[in-house]
Amino acid sequence: MAYLIYQAKNKETFNGFYNEKILDEFSLKDGKGNDVSLSDYKGKLVLLNFGYTSCPDICPTTLGNLRSIYSKLDENQDDVQVVFISVDPERDKPEKLDEYVNFFNDDFIGLSGTEDQLKEVSNIFNIFYFKEGVNTDKDYLMSHPTSIYLIDREGKLILKYPHTTKQEFVVEDLKRLL
């Protein structure tokens, strides 16, 4: 009971939306073609977001914000892993994805997988992504989650941030957890 009260109090001290969820294990491929599981990051805080490299506005905006957030962690960077999951495996081949995320920071990791693997991930996070019905005249666009997800050291989802969240709010939460 005391623990529950402690937890309830604790939730209110965060800037992000408290969204506790045990995440099932999933496996995707990184930019080098290696299989990566969520459990590989156990012991680190994970900042995760979804998108695709042909995304003009929101993905670079969020990754730019994550780049700044990460830079403010200084000596604690080793305890935080930023992960970008591409929901567009058709165009985002591992090499391309790697180059894209590393443009923002060499420590960032880009993951993607087969349609089946990505479906599994979307079920785990309870998110949606799909090719847009209305496209540009040249290519297709994707609908995808815009939030940033914060996963704790045990691999449990704890906080969610709308893409408009100010960087310092995320940094404050991370510093509280580090």
Place this chain on the structure above:
Amino acid sequence: MNYLILILFALISCSQNAGGGIEIKNAWIREAPPGATVAALYLEINNNDGEDQILSINTPVSELAEFHNTQVTPDGTGKMVKLENLSIQSGEQLKFSPGGKHIMLINLNKVLKAGEVYEVTIDFKNSGQKTVNAVVKGFDSGKDEDHSGHSMDH
């Protein structure tokens, strides 16, 4: 070097406001990651004249440019909506900024590097063609990329 930059910005600001009714300002393109085929252009349009309509927008760096809006549903899913036949009322301001309304540059024909300047031409139904310079900006560390100024409300 600093003088050169000042002169460059002076030139940009002189060319931003060429005429009476329609004013286009603060145009910038975000530096694109390597291999990117798309980028976003942001700017503000002020209409100090009668109602007008945007017919098209062109840049030398992309095959196509389209007005889009990123709409986010309550569950956090972002969806892109193409804005066609955008009209601008008298006295209205249209603002294109990260995470919302933006101009999508499609099929880039060059690598965009911070500091470069490119012409952007918007064709208005009544006011005709207006050209402004847009500077390419990089990702500044420590600065909010989203300029919409929203804060968390809970």
